[in-house]
Amino acid sequence: xxxxxxxxxxxxxxxxxxxxxxxxxxxxxxxxxxxxxxxxxxxxxxxxxxxxxxxxxxxxxxxxxxxxxxxxxxxxxxxxxxxxxxxxxxxxxxxxxxxxxxxxxxxxxxxxxxxxxxxxxxxxxxxxxxxxxxxxxxxxxxxxxxxxxxxxxxxxxxxxxxxxxxxxxxxxxxxxxxxxxxxxxxxxxxxxxxxxxxxxxxxxxxxxxxxxxxxxxxxxxxxxxxxxxxxxxxxxxxxxxxxxxxxxxxxxxxxxxxxxxxxxxxxxxxxxxxxxxxxxxxxxxxxxxxxxxxxxxxxxxxxxxxxxxxxxxxxxxxxxxxxxxxxxxxxxxxxxxxxxxxxxxxxxxxxxxxxxxxxxxxxxxxxxxxxxxxxxxxxxxxxxxxxxxxxxxxxxxxxx
Numbered sequence: 157x158x159x160x161x162x163x164x165x166x167x168x169x170x171x172x173x174x175x176x177x178x179x180x181x182x183x184x185x186x187x188x189x190x191x192x193x194x195x196x197x198x199x200x201x202x203x204x205x206x207x208x209x210x211x212x213x214x215x216x217x218x219x220x221x222x223x224x225x226x227x228x229x230x231x232x233x234x235x236x237x238x239x240x241x242x243x244x245x246x247x248x249x250x251x252x253x254x255x256x257x258x259x260x261x262x263x264x265x266x267x268x269x270x271x272x273x274x275x276x277x278x279x280x281x282x283x284x285x286x287x288x289x290x291x292x293x294x295x296x297x298x299x300x301x302x303x304x305x306x307x308x309x310x311x312x313x314x315x316x317x318x319x320x321x322x323x324x325x326x327x328x329x330x331x332x333x334x335x336x337x338x339x340x341x342x343x344x345x346x347x348x349x350x351x352x353x354x355x356x357x358x359x360x361x362x363x364x365x366x367x368x369x370x371x372x373x374x375x376x377x378x379x380x381x382x383x384x385x386x387x388x389x390x391x392x393x394x395x396x397x398x399x400x401x402x403x404x405x406x407x408x409x410x411x412x413x414x415x416x417x418x419x420x421x422x423x424x425x426x427x428x429x430x431x432x433x434x435x436x437x438x439x440x441x442x443x444x445x446x447x448x449x450x451x452x453x454x455x456x457x458x459x460x461x462x463x464x465x466x467x468x469x470x471x472x473x474x475x476x477x478x479x480x481x482x483x484x485x486x487x488x489x490x491x492x493x494x495x496x497x498x499x500x501x502x503x504x505x506x507x508x509x510x511x512x513x514x515x516x517x518x519x520x521x522x523x524x525x526x527x528x529x530x531x532x533x534x535x536x537x538x539x540x541x542x543x544x545x546x547x548x549x550x551x552x553x554x555x556x
Contacts, residue, residue: 200268202268206268206269207269207270208269208270208272209250209260209270211252211254211257211258211260211272212254212257213235213252213253213254213255213257214254214255214256215255215256216256216257217255217256217287226363226366226367226370227340227363227364227365227366228311233291233292233342233362233402234291235252235253235254235255235290235291235292235293236292237251237253237293238251238295238306239251239295240295240304241304242261242295242303242304242306242320243263244303244322247264247267248264249261249262249263249264249270250262250264251274251279251293251295251306252293253290253291253292254281254286254290255289256286256289256290257286257287258274258275258280258281258286259281259286259293260274261273261277261279261280273324276325277324277325277326278318278325278326278327278328279306279318279326281308281316283328284316284328285313288310288311288312288313289310289311289313290308290309290311291309291311291341291342291343292309292341292342292343292344292360293306293307293308294307294343294344294345296344296346296355297355298317298319298333298346298355299319299384300355301320301322303321303322304320305317305318305319305320305326306318306326307330307344307357309341309342309343309344309359310341311340311341312338312339312340312364314330314331314337314338315330315335315336315337315338315341315344315359316328316330316336317329317330317333317335317336332384333384333385334378334386334387335357335386337359337376339359339361339373339376340361340362340363340364340372340373341359341360341361342360342361342362342401342402342403343359343360343402343403343404344357344358344359344360345357345358345404345405345406345417346406347406347415347417348415349377349406349414349417351413351414352382353382354380354381354382355380356378356380356386357376357377357378357380358375358376358378358404358417358419359375359377360375360399360401360402360404361373361374361375361376361399362399362400362401362402362422363400369398371398371399371400371423371424371425372398372399372400372401372421372425373398373399374396374397374398374399375395375399375401375404376388376390376395377389377390377393377395377438379393379436392436392437393436393437393438394437394438394440395430395438396440397425397428399419399421399425399428400421400423400425401419401421401422402420402421402453403419403420403454403455403456404417404419404420404456405417405418405456405457405458405469407458407467407469408467409429409445409467409514410431410518411466411467412434414433415432416429416430416431416432416438417429417430417432417438418430418456418469418471420450420454420456420471421453422452422454423451423452424451424505426442426449426503427449427450427453427471428440428442429441429442429446431445442503443503444518445518445519445520446503446510446512446519446520446522447504447519447520447521447522448504448522449471449503449505449506449510450471450472450505450506450507450508450510451473451505451506451507452473452474452507453471453472453473454471454472454473455471455472456469456470456471456472457469457470458470461511461513461527462513464514466514466516468511468513468514468520469512470509470510470511470512470529471509471512472509473508473509473510474507475507475509475530475531475532476531477531477532508524508525508530508531509524509529509531509532510522510524511523511524511527511529
């Protein structure tokens with residue numbers, strides 16, 4: 157057996173397991189796209205007026221420049237989107253978060269054209285006070301009924317879980333599921349880490365009270381008990397430390413069939429690489445398997461970058477390609493605000509993107525510079541939003 161055939165075998169075993177567990181599940185290949193005409197671009201940019209995606213992202217919490225300045229600027233986090241076919245019509249829809257305003261659910265009845273149905277669907281967050289700071293959104297089939305649900309993270313307020321009723325409406329049920337966490341919630345990532353057939357949740361947090369915990373909050377590993385309720389098992393599972401997290405991504409880092417977890421943390425607290433031990437516990441092996449990590453870790457994703465059958469992953473930082481902008485960004489590190497708290501014995505951190513190639517051993521190679529992906533830019537220390545709203549965004553879709 158070669159490395160190339162192993163992923164295919166694993167995929168076949170997964171499909172076979174699913175089929176045996178529930179005969180209703182079937183698989184079919186993706187449709188082959190027609191080739192583009194000569195000279196045509198693969199994406200077509202649509203304006204807000206053309207796409208219908210025009211609800212503003214409101215930033216008007218006065219605490220950002222007052223009593224919560226440290227929490228809401230140094231721990232500043234933008235808002236997220238969740239993409240799924242929420243109404244089952246075969247077209248992907250978009251749920252967008254507004255920081256201090258009503259959220260939007262854009263139904264796509266025609267390719268590239270959207271209409272906001274959030275109020276009618278019950279997901280505009282108005283009933284739950286839309287002015288509360290909202291951050292990330294995750295599309296997840298929480299009850300495995302084939303209808304995508306929506307989990308919304310909020311700052312210092314209970315998180316929201318909108319369960320899809322399958323008729324174009326949603327019901328908020330976070331408390332019922334034990335997912336109404338009140339913290340500095342950022343992003344929720346779901347996976348069946350113990351392979352019992354039920355999705356579990358990893359909840360990333362950031363700064364809640366700078367005066368009490370300037371290095372952030374602890375994250376949550378929430379285990380699905382199989383009866384529609386989630387239980388916090390962070391401590392017993394080996395999830396440790398305070399973090400200023402931005403994202404978490406599940407993938408099988410060592411090819412043993414168990415979901416592992418990478419957590420991207422901002423500032424001097426290093427990222428985590430939690431290896432799944434298969435017994436409900438995890439071991440943080442970031443300093444054993446990686447040569448270094450990013451400093452201002454923003455987001456992360458995984459995939460097989462070089463088609464060798466092994467899962468690689470990417471972590472983004474805020475390094476700019478322009479020298480002047482890069483030096484401005486370096487000021488965040490150079491002034492020593494966080495350097496005084498750094499533990500030098502931990503893994504080295506550098507302010508550039510990291511691309512980790514899986515070697516098939518217990519170590520990853522970092523190749524961001526070799527691939528030309530070391531710098532992609534980002535907001536500098538002085539570039540936080542100063543306006544109360546952000547305008548409707550442009551939207552790029554595959555060309556017909």
